[in-house]
Amino acid sequence: MRNVIVVKNVDKNLYRRLKSTASLKGYTIGEALNEAIKLWLMLNEAISRDYLDYLTCRERSEEKLKEINEKYCKKCKGKYVVVCDGIFIGIFDNEKEALNSACKSKARECIVAKLGEPIKEEKVEFGMGVL
Amino acid sequence: MKFKYNENVKPPIPKMKVKIWTPKIKDYELELVVDTGFSGGILIPYRLYDELKLALVEVPSRYFGILPVGIPIMLHTALTEASIEKLKFKVHVHSHPLINKKLAGRELLNQLKILLNGPKRELEIL
Known part of the structure:
Protein backbone atom coordinates (compact mmCIF):
# COMPACT_ATOMS: atom_id res chain seq x y z
CA MET A 1 0.00 0.00 0.00
CA ARG A 2 1.29 3.46 -0.82
CA ASN A 3 1.54 6.03 1.95
CA VAL A 4 1.11 9.64 0.90
CA ILE A 5 2.23 12.25 3.42
CA VAL A 6 1.93 15.97 2.81
CA VAL A 7 4.63 18.04 4.51
CA LYS A 8 4.46 21.82 4.85
CA ASN A 9 7.37 24.27 4.95
CA VAL A 10 9.94 22.13 3.18
CA ASP A 11 12.87 24.24 1.99
CA LYS A 12 12.63 24.29 -1.82
CA ASN A 13 16.40 24.39 -2.34
CA LEU A 14 16.98 21.46 -0.02
CA TYR A 15 14.21 19.55 -1.75
CA ARG A 16 15.73 20.28 -5.18
CA ARG A 17 19.15 19.02 -4.00
CA LEU A 18 17.55 15.91 -2.49
CA LYS A 19 15.67 15.23 -5.71
CA SER A 20 18.74 15.56 -7.95
CA THR A 21 21.02 13.49 -5.67
CA ALA A 22 18.36 10.81 -5.28
CA SER A 23 17.85 10.58 -9.03
CA LEU A 24 21.61 10.41 -9.67
CA LYS A 25 21.84 7.47 -7.26
CA GLY A 26 18.76 5.75 -8.64
CA TYR A 27 16.62 6.32 -5.53
CA THR A 28 13.02 7.49 -5.51
CA ILE A 29 12.29 10.62 -3.42
CA GLY A 30 10.43 8.39 -0.93
CA GLU A 31 13.39 6.04 -0.54
CA ALA A 32 15.80 8.94 -0.09
CA LEU A 33 13.51 10.57 2.49
CA ASN A 34 13.17 7.30 4.41
CA GLU A 35 16.98 6.99 4.56
CA ALA A 36 17.30 10.63 5.66
CA ILE A 37 14.67 10.20 8.39
CA LYS A 38 16.35 7.00 9.67
CA LEU A 39 19.73 8.75 9.81
CA TRP A 40 18.24 11.78 11.58
CA LEU A 41 16.59 9.58 14.18
CA MET A 42 19.79 7.60 14.77
CA LEU A 43 21.90 10.75 15.14
CA ASN A 44 19.42 12.15 17.63
CA GLU A 45 19.56 8.95 19.62
CA ALA A 46 23.36 9.06 19.62
CA ILE A 47 23.47 12.54 21.11
CA SER A 48 20.43 12.24 23.36
CA ARG A 49 20.79 13.13 27.02
CA ASP A 50 19.83 9.62 28.02
CA TYR A 51 22.64 8.16 25.95
CA LEU A 52 25.19 10.63 27.30
CA ASP A 53 24.05 9.73 30.85
CA MET B 1 16.79 -26.67 11.87
CA LYS B 2 16.09 -24.85 8.67
CA PHE B 3 15.58 -21.14 8.09
CA LYS B 4 14.35 -19.61 4.84
CA TYR B 5 16.47 -16.86 3.23
CA ASN B 6 15.17 -13.31 3.25
CA GLU B 7 13.92 -12.95 -0.30
CA ASN B 8 13.10 -9.25 0.04
CA VAL B 9 16.79 -8.55 -0.50
CA LYS B 10 18.35 -9.08 -3.91
CA PRO B 11 20.06 -11.50 -4.15
CA PRO B 12 18.34 -13.31 -1.23
CA ILE B 13 20.28 -13.36 2.02
CA PRO B 14 20.60 -16.15 4.62
CA LYS B 15 19.10 -15.46 8.03
CA MET B 16 18.56 -17.42 11.21
CA LYS B 17 16.51 -17.21 14.38
CA VAL B 18 18.39 -17.12 17.67
CA LYS B 19 17.03 -16.73 21.20
CA ILE B 20 19.08 -14.71 23.64
CA TRP B 21 18.83 -14.40 27.40
CA THR B 22 18.32 -10.77 28.44
CA PRO B 23 17.63 -9.15 31.83
CA LYS B 24 14.17 -8.07 30.61
CA ILE B 25 12.98 -11.06 28.56
CA LYS B 26 14.51 -14.45 29.31
CA ASP B 27 14.25 -15.88 25.78
CA TYR B 28 14.09 -13.04 23.29
CA GLU B 29 13.94 -14.22 19.69
CA LEU B 30 16.07 -12.38 17.16
CA GLU B 31 16.08 -12.80 13.40
CA LEU B 32 19.68 -12.28 12.31
CA VAL B 33 21.28 -11.89 8.93
CA VAL B 34 24.30 -14.15 8.51
CA ASP B 35 27.38 -11.97 8.02
CA THR B 36 30.77 -13.69 7.87
CA GLY B 37 32.43 -10.28 7.44
CA PHE B 38 31.43 -9.40 11.01
CA SER B 39 33.86 -10.90 13.52
CA GLY B 40 31.73 -10.37 16.66
CA GLY B 41 28.88 -12.47 18.02
CA ILE B 42 25.57 -10.69 17.55
CA LEU B 43 24.90 -7.11 16.50
CA ILE B 44 21.60 -5.44 17.33
CA PRO B 45 20.33 -1.84 17.11
CA TYR B 46 21.00 0.25 20.21
CA ARG B 47 17.29 0.94 20.75
CA LEU B 48 16.70 -2.81 21.17
CA TYR B 49 19.85 -3.25 23.31
CA ASP B 50 18.51 -0.57 25.63
CA GLU B 51 14.97 -1.97 25.65
CA LEU B 52 16.19 -5.46 26.58
CA LYS B 53 18.26 -3.95 29.43
CA LEU B 54 21.44 -5.57 28.13
CA ALA B 55 23.37 -2.62 29.57
CA LEU B 56 22.89 -4.35 32.96
CA VAL B 57 25.14 -7.26 31.99
CA GLU B 58 28.00 -5.52 30.21
CA VAL B 59 31.53 -6.87 30.02
CA PRO B 60 34.48 -4.99 31.56
CA SER B 61 36.57 -4.97 28.37
CA ARG B 62 36.13 -2.23 25.81
CA TYR B 63 35.14 -3.34 22.34
CA PHE B 64 35.89 -1.21 19.29
CA GLY B 65 34.08 -1.87 16.04
CA ILE B 66 36.19 -1.22 12.95
CA LEU B 67 33.94 0.02 10.14
CA PRO B 68 34.72 -1.08 6.54
CA VAL B 69 36.24 2.38 5.96
CA GLY B 70 38.67 1.77 8.85
CA ILE B 71 37.06 4.09 11.41
CA PRO B 72 36.84 2.66 14.95
CA ILE B 73 33.69 3.16 17.04
CA MET B 74 33.23 2.19 20.67
CA LEU B 75 30.64 -0.54 21.03
CA HIS B 76 28.36 -1.49 23.89
CA THR B 77 28.95 -5.12 24.65
CA ALA B 78 27.09 -7.55 26.86
CA LEU B 79 27.83 -11.22 27.39
CA THR B 80 24.81 -13.47 27.27
CA GLU B 81 23.60 -16.94 26.37
CA ALA B 82 22.22 -17.61 22.92
CA SER B 83 20.22 -20.66 22.01
CA ILE B 84 19.06 -22.25 18.78
CA GLU B 85 16.62 -24.97 19.80
CA LYS B 86 18.74 -27.27 22.03
CA LEU B 87 22.11 -25.71 21.20
CA LYS B 88 23.38 -23.14 23.69
CA PHE B 89 26.38 -20.82 23.47
CA LYS B 90 27.95 -17.93 25.35
CA VAL B 91 28.04 -15.01 22.97
CA HIS B 92 28.82 -11.29 22.96
CA VAL B 93 26.01 -8.95 21.92
CA HIS B 94 27.27 -5.65 20.48
CA SER B 95 25.46 -2.45 19.74
CA HIS B 96 25.95 1.19 18.72
CA PRO B 97 23.40 3.99 18.22
CA LEU B 98 24.55 4.60 14.64
CA ILE B 99 24.15 0.99 13.56
CA ASN B 100 20.71 -0.31 12.81
CA LYS B 101 21.37 -3.90 11.72
CA LYS B 102 20.73 -7.30 13.24
CA LEU B 103 23.65 -9.55 12.34
CA ALA B 104 25.06 -12.93 13.32
CA GLY B 105 28.85 -12.76 13.17
CA ARG B 106 31.69 -15.25 13.15
CA GLU B 107 31.90 -15.63 16.95
CA LEU B 108 28.46 -17.23 16.81
CA LEU B 109 28.65 -18.81 13.35
CA ASN B 110 31.93 -20.59 14.14
CA GLN B 111 30.18 -22.57 16.86
CA LEU B 112 27.75 -24.05 14.34
CA LYS B 113 27.77 -26.42 11.40
CA ILE B 114 25.84 -24.53 8.75
CA LEU B 115 24.75 -25.51 5.30
CA LEU B 116 23.89 -22.63 3.00
CA ASN B 117 21.58 -24.24 0.50
CA GLY B 118 21.47 -21.45 -2.07
CA PRO B 119 19.30 -23.13 -4.74
CA LYS B 120 16.68 -23.97 -2.08
CA ARG B 121 17.09 -20.52 -0.45
CA GLU B 122 17.50 -22.29 2.87
CA LEU B 123 19.99 -22.18 5.73
CA GLU B 124 20.29 -25.43 7.62
CA ILE B 125 21.99 -25.99 10.96
CA LEU B 126 23.37 -29.51 10.91
Missing part, protein backbone atom coordinates in the same frame (compact mmCIF):
# COMPACT_ATOMS: atom_id res chain seq x y z
CA TYR A 54 24.67 6.10 30.02
CA LEU A 55 28.22 6.90 28.81
CA THR A 56 28.96 8.83 32.02
CA CYS A 57 27.71 5.90 34.13
CA ARG A 58 29.83 3.44 32.16
CA GLU A 59 32.93 5.57 32.69
CA ARG A 60 32.27 5.77 36.44
CA SER A 61 31.76 2.00 36.61
CA GLU A 62 35.04 1.36 34.77
CA GLU A 63 36.92 3.55 37.26
CA LYS A 64 35.27 1.85 40.23
CA LEU A 65 36.02 -1.57 38.78
CA LYS A 66 39.73 -0.70 38.56
CA GLU A 67 39.70 0.23 42.26
CA ILE A 68 37.89 -2.97 43.24
CA ASN A 69 40.23 -5.10 41.12
CA GLU A 70 43.30 -3.60 42.81
CA LYS A 71 41.78 -4.05 46.27
CA TYR A 72 40.31 -7.56 46.01
CA CYS A 73 42.22 -9.11 43.12
CA LYS A 74 44.36 -11.47 45.23
CA LYS A 75 41.83 -12.12 48.00
CA CYS A 76 38.86 -12.94 45.77
CA LYS A 77 40.44 -14.10 42.53
CA GLY A 78 37.98 -15.99 40.33
CA LYS A 79 34.90 -14.51 42.00
CA TYR A 80 32.53 -12.14 40.25
CA VAL A 81 32.11 -8.46 40.96
CA VAL A 82 29.16 -6.22 40.04
CA VAL A 83 29.50 -2.46 39.63
CA CYS A 84 26.41 -0.45 38.66
CA ASP A 85 26.46 3.25 37.71
CA GLY A 86 29.85 3.60 39.40
CA ILE A 87 28.64 1.98 42.65
CA PHE A 88 30.17 -1.24 43.96
CA ILE A 89 27.30 -3.71 44.45
CA GLY A 90 29.17 -6.76 45.69
CA ILE A 91 31.35 -9.79 45.13
CA PHE A 92 29.67 -13.09 44.27
CA ASP A 93 30.84 -16.69 44.22
CA ASN A 94 29.48 -17.43 40.77
CA GLU A 95 28.40 -15.71 37.57
CA LYS A 96 24.72 -16.57 38.02
CA GLU A 97 24.49 -14.79 41.38
CA ALA A 98 26.33 -11.80 39.95
CA LEU A 99 24.00 -11.60 36.95
CA ASN A 100 20.92 -11.87 39.17
CA SER A 101 22.15 -9.04 41.34
CA ALA A 102 22.89 -6.84 38.29
CA CYS A 103 19.47 -7.58 36.78
CA LYS A 104 17.68 -6.68 40.01
CA SER A 105 19.38 -3.29 40.21
CA LYS A 106 17.54 -0.24 38.94
CA ALA A 107 20.79 1.08 37.46
CA ARG A 108 21.37 2.57 34.01
CA GLU A 109 24.22 0.15 33.37
CA CYS A 110 26.24 -2.53 35.19
CA ILE A 111 29.55 -4.24 34.60
CA VAL A 112 29.83 -7.89 35.59
CA ALA A 113 33.49 -8.90 35.79
CA LYS A 114 35.57 -11.85 36.97
CA LEU A 115 38.15 -10.68 39.50
CA GLY A 116 41.73 -11.10 38.42
CA GLU A 117 40.96 -11.32 34.71
CA PRO A 118 42.66 -8.64 32.63
CA ILE A 119 40.50 -5.85 31.21
CA LYS A 120 41.39 -5.64 27.55
CA GLU A 121 40.63 -3.55 24.49
CA GLU A 122 39.19 -5.78 21.80
CA LYS A 123 38.62 -5.08 18.14
CA VAL A 124 35.56 -6.25 16.23
CA GLU A 125 35.73 -6.15 12.47
CA PHE A 126 32.64 -5.12 10.51
CA GLY A 127 32.06 -6.18 6.93
CA MET A 128 30.05 -4.31 4.35
CA GLY A 129 26.89 -5.89 5.81
CA VAL A 130 26.90 -3.26 8.51
CA LEU A 131 26.33 -0.42 6.03
Whole structure:
Protein backbone atom coordinates (compact mmCIF):
# COMPACT_ATOMS: atom_id res chain seq x y z
CA MET A 1 0.00 0.00 0.00
CA ARG A 2 1.29 3.46 -0.82
CA ASN A 3 1.54 6.03 1.95
CA VAL A 4 1.11 9.64 0.90
CA ILE A 5 2.23 12.25 3.42
CA VAL A 6 1.93 15.97 2.81
CA VAL A 7 4.63 18.04 4.51
CA LYS A 8 4.46 21.82 4.85
CA ASN A 9 7.37 24.27 4.95
CA VAL A 10 9.94 22.13 3.18
CA ASP A 11 12.87 24.24 1.99
CA LYS A 12 12.63 24.29 -1.82
CA ASN A 13 16.40 24.39 -2.34
CA LEU A 14 16.98 21.46 -0.02
CA TYR A 15 14.21 19.55 -1.75
CA ARG A 16 15.73 20.28 -5.18
CA ARG A 17 19.15 19.02 -4.00
CA LEU A 18 17.55 15.91 -2.49
CA LYS A 19 15.67 15.23 -5.71
CA SER A 20 18.74 15.56 -7.95
CA THR A 21 21.02 13.49 -5.67
CA ALA A 22 18.36 10.81 -5.28
CA SER A 23 17.85 10.58 -9.03
CA LEU A 24 21.61 10.41 -9.67
CA LYS A 25 21.84 7.47 -7.26
CA GLY A 26 18.76 5.75 -8.64
CA TYR A 27 16.62 6.32 -5.53
CA THR A 28 13.02 7.49 -5.51
CA ILE A 29 12.29 10.62 -3.42
CA GLY A 30 10.43 8.39 -0.93
CA GLU A 31 13.39 6.04 -0.54
CA ALA A 32 15.80 8.94 -0.09
CA LEU A 33 13.51 10.57 2.49
CA ASN A 34 13.17 7.30 4.41
CA GLU A 35 16.98 6.99 4.56
CA ALA A 36 17.30 10.63 5.66
CA ILE A 37 14.67 10.20 8.39
CA LYS A 38 16.35 7.00 9.67
CA LEU A 39 19.73 8.75 9.81
CA TRP A 40 18.24 11.78 11.58
CA LEU A 41 16.59 9.58 14.18
CA MET A 42 19.79 7.60 14.77
CA LEU A 43 21.90 10.75 15.14
CA ASN A 44 19.42 12.15 17.63
CA GLU A 45 19.56 8.95 19.62
CA ALA A 46 23.36 9.06 19.62
CA ILE A 47 23.47 12.54 21.11
CA SER A 48 20.43 12.24 23.36
CA ARG A 49 20.79 13.13 27.02
CA ASP A 50 19.83 9.62 28.02
CA TYR A 51 22.64 8.16 25.95
CA LEU A 52 25.19 10.63 27.30
CA ASP A 53 24.05 9.73 30.85
CA TYR A 54 24.67 6.10 30.02
CA LEU A 55 28.22 6.90 28.81
CA THR A 56 28.96 8.83 32.02
CA CYS A 57 27.71 5.90 34.13
CA ARG A 58 29.83 3.44 32.16
CA GLU A 59 32.93 5.57 32.69
CA ARG A 60 32.27 5.77 36.44
CA SER A 61 31.76 2.00 36.61
CA GLU A 62 35.04 1.36 34.77
CA GLU A 63 36.92 3.55 37.26
CA LYS A 64 35.27 1.85 40.23
CA LEU A 65 36.02 -1.57 38.78
CA LYS A 66 39.73 -0.70 38.56
CA GLU A 67 39.70 0.23 42.26
CA ILE A 68 37.89 -2.97 43.24
CA ASN A 69 40.23 -5.10 41.12
CA GLU A 70 43.30 -3.60 42.81
CA LYS A 71 41.78 -4.05 46.27
CA TYR A 72 40.31 -7.56 46.01
CA CYS A 73 42.22 -9.11 43.12
CA LYS A 74 44.36 -11.47 45.23
CA LYS A 75 41.83 -12.12 48.00
CA CYS A 76 38.86 -12.94 45.77
CA LYS A 77 40.44 -14.10 42.53
CA GLY A 78 37.98 -15.99 40.33
CA LYS A 79 34.90 -14.51 42.00
CA TYR A 80 32.53 -12.14 40.25
CA VAL A 81 32.11 -8.46 40.96
CA VAL A 82 29.16 -6.22 40.04
CA VAL A 83 29.50 -2.46 39.63
CA CYS A 84 26.41 -0.45 38.66
CA ASP A 85 26.46 3.25 37.71
CA GLY A 86 29.85 3.60 39.40
CA ILE A 87 28.64 1.98 42.65
CA PHE A 88 30.17 -1.24 43.96
CA ILE A 89 27.30 -3.71 44.45
CA GLY A 90 29.17 -6.76 45.69
CA ILE A 91 31.35 -9.79 45.13
CA PHE A 92 29.67 -13.09 44.27
CA ASP A 93 30.84 -16.69 44.22
CA ASN A 94 29.48 -17.43 40.77
CA GLU A 95 28.40 -15.71 37.57
CA LYS A 96 24.72 -16.57 38.02
CA GLU A 97 24.49 -14.79 41.38
CA ALA A 98 26.33 -11.80 39.95
CA LEU A 99 24.00 -11.60 36.95
CA ASN A 100 20.92 -11.87 39.17
CA SER A 101 22.15 -9.04 41.34
CA ALA A 102 22.89 -6.84 38.29
CA CYS A 103 19.47 -7.58 36.78
CA LYS A 104 17.68 -6.68 40.01
CA SER A 105 19.38 -3.29 40.21
CA LYS A 106 17.54 -0.24 38.94
CA ALA A 107 20.79 1.08 37.46
CA ARG A 108 21.37 2.57 34.01
CA GLU A 109 24.22 0.15 33.37
CA CYS A 110 26.24 -2.53 35.19
CA ILE A 111 29.55 -4.24 34.60
CA VAL A 112 29.83 -7.89 35.59
CA ALA A 113 33.49 -8.90 35.79
CA LYS A 114 35.57 -11.85 36.97
CA LEU A 115 38.15 -10.68 39.50
CA GLY A 116 41.73 -11.10 38.42
CA GLU A 117 40.96 -11.32 34.71
CA PRO A 118 42.66 -8.64 32.63
CA ILE A 119 40.50 -5.85 31.21
CA LYS A 120 41.39 -5.64 27.55
CA GLU A 121 40.63 -3.55 24.49
CA GLU A 122 39.19 -5.78 21.80
CA LYS A 123 38.62 -5.08 18.14
CA VAL A 124 35.56 -6.25 16.23
CA GLU A 125 35.73 -6.15 12.47
CA PHE A 126 32.64 -5.12 10.51
CA GLY A 127 32.06 -6.18 6.93
CA MET A 128 30.05 -4.31 4.35
CA GLY A 129 26.89 -5.89 5.81
CA VAL A 130 26.90 -3.26 8.51
CA LEU A 131 26.33 -0.42 6.03
CA MET B 1 16.79 -26.67 11.87
CA LYS B 2 16.09 -24.85 8.67
CA PHE B 3 15.58 -21.14 8.09
CA LYS B 4 14.35 -19.61 4.84
CA TYR B 5 16.47 -16.86 3.23
CA ASN B 6 15.17 -13.31 3.25
CA GLU B 7 13.92 -12.95 -0.30
CA ASN B 8 13.10 -9.25 0.04
CA VAL B 9 16.79 -8.55 -0.50
CA LYS B 10 18.35 -9.08 -3.91
CA PRO B 11 20.06 -11.50 -4.15
CA PRO B 12 18.34 -13.31 -1.23
CA ILE B 13 20.28 -13.36 2.02
CA PRO B 14 20.60 -16.15 4.62
CA LYS B 15 19.10 -15.46 8.03
CA MET B 16 18.56 -17.42 11.21
CA LYS B 17 16.51 -17.21 14.38
CA VAL B 18 18.39 -17.12 17.67
CA LYS B 19 17.03 -16.73 21.20
CA ILE B 20 19.08 -14.71 23.64
CA TRP B 21 18.83 -14.40 27.40
CA THR B 22 18.32 -10.77 28.44
CA PRO B 23 17.63 -9.15 31.83
CA LYS B 24 14.17 -8.07 30.61
CA ILE B 25 12.98 -11.06 28.56
CA LYS B 26 14.51 -14.45 29.31
CA ASP B 27 14.25 -15.88 25.78
CA TYR B 28 14.09 -13.04 23.29
CA GLU B 29 13.94 -14.22 19.69
CA LEU B 30 16.07 -12.38 17.16
CA GLU B 31 16.08 -12.80 13.40
CA LEU B 32 19.68 -12.28 12.31
CA VAL B 33 21.28 -11.89 8.93
CA VAL B 34 24.30 -14.15 8.51
CA ASP B 35 27.38 -11.97 8.02
CA THR B 36 30.77 -13.69 7.87
CA GLY B 37 32.43 -10.28 7.44
CA PHE B 38 31.43 -9.40 11.01
CA SER B 39 33.86 -10.90 13.52
CA GLY B 40 31.73 -10.37 16.66
CA GLY B 41 28.88 -12.47 18.02
CA ILE B 42 25.57 -10.69 17.55
CA LEU B 43 24.90 -7.11 16.50
CA ILE B 44 21.60 -5.44 17.33
CA PRO B 45 20.33 -1.84 17.11
CA TYR B 46 21.00 0.25 20.21
CA ARG B 47 17.29 0.94 20.75
CA LEU B 48 16.70 -2.81 21.17
CA TYR B 49 19.85 -3.25 23.31
CA ASP B 50 18.51 -0.57 25.63
CA GLU B 51 14.97 -1.97 25.65
CA LEU B 52 16.19 -5.46 26.58
CA LYS B 53 18.26 -3.95 29.43
CA LEU B 54 21.44 -5.57 28.13
CA ALA B 55 23.37 -2.62 29.57
CA LEU B 56 22.89 -4.35 32.96
CA VAL B 57 25.14 -7.26 31.99
CA GLU B 58 28.00 -5.52 30.21
CA VAL B 59 31.53 -6.87 30.02
CA PRO B 60 34.48 -4.99 31.56
CA SER B 61 36.57 -4.97 28.37
CA ARG B 62 36.13 -2.23 25.81
CA TYR B 63 35.14 -3.34 22.34
CA PHE B 64 35.89 -1.21 19.29
CA GLY B 65 34.08 -1.87 16.04
CA ILE B 66 36.19 -1.22 12.95
CA LEU B 67 33.94 0.02 10.14
CA PRO B 68 34.72 -1.08 6.54
CA VAL B 69 36.24 2.38 5.96
CA GLY B 70 38.67 1.77 8.85
CA ILE B 71 37.06 4.09 11.41
CA PRO B 72 36.84 2.66 14.95
CA ILE B 73 33.69 3.16 17.04
CA MET B 74 33.23 2.19 20.67
CA LEU B 75 30.64 -0.54 21.03
CA HIS B 76 28.36 -1.49 23.89
CA THR B 77 28.95 -5.12 24.65
CA ALA B 78 27.09 -7.55 26.86
CA LEU B 79 27.83 -11.22 27.39
CA THR B 80 24.81 -13.47 27.27
CA GLU B 81 23.60 -16.94 26.37
CA ALA B 82 22.22 -17.61 22.92
CA SER B 83 20.22 -20.66 22.01
CA ILE B 84 19.06 -22.25 18.78
CA GLU B 85 16.62 -24.97 19.80
CA LYS B 86 18.74 -27.27 22.03
CA LEU B 87 22.11 -25.71 21.20
CA LYS B 88 23.38 -23.14 23.69
CA PHE B 89 26.38 -20.82 23.47
CA LYS B 90 27.95 -17.93 25.35
CA VAL B 91 28.04 -15.01 22.97
CA HIS B 92 28.82 -11.29 22.96
CA VAL B 93 26.01 -8.95 21.92
CA HIS B 94 27.27 -5.65 20.48
CA SER B 95 25.46 -2.45 19.74
CA HIS B 96 25.95 1.19 18.72
CA PRO B 97 23.40 3.99 18.22
CA LEU B 98 24.55 4.60 14.64
CA ILE B 99 24.15 0.99 13.56
CA ASN B 100 20.71 -0.31 12.81
CA LYS B 101 21.37 -3.90 11.72
CA LYS B 102 20.73 -7.30 13.24
CA LEU B 103 23.65 -9.55 12.34
CA ALA B 104 25.06 -12.93 13.32
CA GLY B 105 28.85 -12.76 13.17
CA ARG B 106 31.69 -15.25 13.15
CA GLU B 107 31.90 -15.63 16.95
CA LEU B 108 28.46 -17.23 16.81
CA LEU B 109 28.65 -18.81 13.35
CA ASN B 110 31.93 -20.59 14.14
CA GLN B 111 30.18 -22.57 16.86
CA LEU B 112 27.75 -24.05 14.34
CA LYS B 113 27.77 -26.42 11.40
CA ILE B 114 25.84 -24.53 8.75
CA LEU B 115 24.75 -25.51 5.30
CA LEU B 116 23.89 -22.63 3.00
CA ASN B 117 21.58 -24.24 0.50
CA GLY B 118 21.47 -21.45 -2.07
CA PRO B 119 19.30 -23.13 -4.74
CA LYS B 120 16.68 -23.97 -2.08
CA ARG B 121 17.09 -20.52 -0.45
CA GLU B 122 17.50 -22.29 2.87
CA LEU B 123 19.99 -22.18 5.73
CA GLU B 124 20.29 -25.43 7.62
CA ILE B 125 21.99 -25.99 10.96
CA LEU B 126 23.37 -29.51 10.91
